[in-house]
Amino acid sequence: MSPAKKAKTEEIGKNEKIRIGIVGTGGIAHEHMNKYVKFNDVEIVGACDIIPGKARDFLDSYGLKNVPAFESVGDLVKNVKMDGASVCTYNKTHAEAAIPVLEAGIHVLCEKPMSFTIQEAADMVKASKKAKKFLTIGFQPRWDFMRRKVDKIIDSGAIGKVYYVQSGGGRRRGIPGSTFVVEEKAGFGCLGDIGCYSIDECLHAVKYPKPLTVSAIATNYFGTNPKYWAGAADFKVDDFSVALVRMEGDVTFVFKQSWAMHADSLGDTLWLGTEGAIKILNGRDGDNKPSRVMYFTDVDGNNIDSYILPDMPFLPYDDIRPMDIWWGKMRSFVDAVKTNGPAPVPGEEILYNQAICDGIYRSSKLGKEVEIVIPKT
Numbered sequence: 508m509s510p511a512k513k514a515k516t517e518e519i520g521k522n523e524k525i526r527i528g529i530v531g532t533g534g535i536a537h538e539h540m541n542k543y544v545k546f547n548d549v550e551i552v553g554a555c556d557i558i559p560g561k562a563r564d565f566l567d568s569y570g571l572k573n574v575p576a577f578e579s580v581g582d583l584v585k586n587v588k589m590d591g592a593s594v595c596t597y598n599k600t601h602a603e604a605a606i607p608v609l610e611a612g613i614h615v616l617c618e619k620p621m622s623f624t625i626q627e628a629a630d631m632v633k634a635s636k637k638a639k640k641f642l643t644i645g646f647q648p649r650w651d652f653m654r655r656k657v658d659k660i661i662d663s664g665a666i667g668k669v670y671y672v673q674s675g676g677g678r679r680r681g682i683p684g685s686t687f688v689v690e691e692k693a694g695f696g697c698l699g700d701i702g703c704y705s706i707d708e709c710l711h712a713v714k715y716p717k718p719l720t721v722s723a724i725a726t727n728y729f730g731t732n733p734k735y736w737a738g739a740a741d742f743k744v745d746d747f748s749v750a751l752v753r754m755e756g757d758v759t760f761v762f763k764q765s766w767a768m769h770a771d772s773l774g775d776t777l778w779l780g781t782e783g784a785i786k787i788l789n790g791r792d793g794d795n796k797p798s799r800v801m802y803f804t805d806v807d808g809n810n811i812d813s814y815i816l817p818d819m820p821f822l823p824y825d826d827i828r829p830m831d832i833w834w835g836k837m838r839s840f841v842d843a844v845k846t847n848g849p850a851p852v853p854g855e856e857i858l859y860n861q862a863i864c865d866g867i868y869r870s871s872k873l874g875k876e877v878e879i880v881i882p883k884t
């Protein structure tokens with residue numbers, strides 16, 4: 508049977524409900540559920556969490572008393588038929604939670620960052636390829652309409668060949684609590700929490716060139732200071748990092764991210780091209796407004812600066828509010844499960860994001876530039 512025909516026969520009928528499971532029922536799993544329960548073509552069929560009773564309480568809180576709960580992902584996949592699953596465990600258990608689900612023939616939406624190490628990320632992609640089930644990573648800012656505009660403008664060639672990319676932003680006082688700061692669970696600090704978003708924003712726009720080397724520094728002067736963080740004695744993760752990444756195709760990426768600092772910003776996000784540039788002006792942390800985006804170019808020897816306006820918001824689905832990026836993230840997963848792929852944010856692509864996070868972590872520990880080697884998938 509041809510691959511096209513096979514894919515079609517595996518599509519789920521338009522009127523059929525898709526069966527979704529939840530792996531890890533902590534904080535972010537509620538954001539997934541808040542959308543799933545609004546989709547009338549989704550049925551939640553099971554959940555698991557390693558903390559005894561937590562998955563049961565989670566399902567009960569949505570009135571799903573008859574839906575089975577388990578204490579391991581193995582038991583969930585053994586006992587429940589699913590078409591797709593959300594992996595909402597903490598960073599260091601993404602791989603061990605996602606791989607058994609993929610191996611059981613179930614599509615996966617895994618929360619960001621993809622994993623802790625690059626090897627774990629590669630193992631996840633390998634499992635997905637072997638099972639012919641897709642792995643998508645939960646980067647909801649992909650549905651931000653201004654970001655989609657930036658991607659489109661860069662893709663049009665308007666700024667020519669992009670040779671330099673710089674991330675901006677950063678928080679002044681934004682160390683989160685919970686498992687985000689627990690090294691044994693999160694692995695990274697600020698880098699895995701918000702750094703991976705910055706990397707995705709900067710590099711998806713230029714189609715993720717392959718990273719070659721990373722020279723990075725990561726510090727935690729704020730998290731370890733009781734003046735700024737109550738749990739300072741146990742704080743072992745990064746709260747600031749900066750990196751220079753050399754990439755294939757003569758692209759340089761300068762990355763900066765912070766959970767805390769004595770400044771309002773680490774600068775603007777920038778793509779410099781041979782024919783123009785795009786700059787996202789940094790808003791104040793917590794501003795819930797579309798970002799202001801500038802376009803620079805040269806017309807016949809004249810320097811032109813202009814603003815890209817948020818006129819017609821990008822509407823990924825007709826029946827939604829344009830700014831609800833979470834709706835876009837969850838709906839696109841459900842739709843992709845129905846058609847047996849493709850993945851909205853493919854794990855194969857995010858492998859390069861993870862390689863940079865892994866490179867930043869290794870380079871800062873070793874105190875020198877490191878080479879990026881992507882394991883075979």
Ligand SMILES: NC(=O)c1ccc[n+]([C@@H]2O[C@H](COP(=O)([O-])OP(=O)(O)OC[C@H]3O[C@@H](n4cnc5c(N)ncnc54)[C@H](O)[C@@H]3O)[C@@H](O)[C@H]2O)c1
Pocket residue numbers: 530531532533534535536555556557558561579580595596597598600603604618619620645646647685686699700
């Ligand atoms: N996309 C976003 O906006 C966003 C926001 C917050 C968190 N996150 C990501 O979501 C993930 C979870 O964050 P959180 O704040 O919900 O953490 P959390 O600690 O509240 O929840 C994680 C849950 O997973 C369970 N768990 C861990 N390993 C497991 C395993 N192998 N099998 C089953 N259950 C397991 C834990 O017991 C816990 O209940 C993190 O990777 C984080 O980066 C994403």
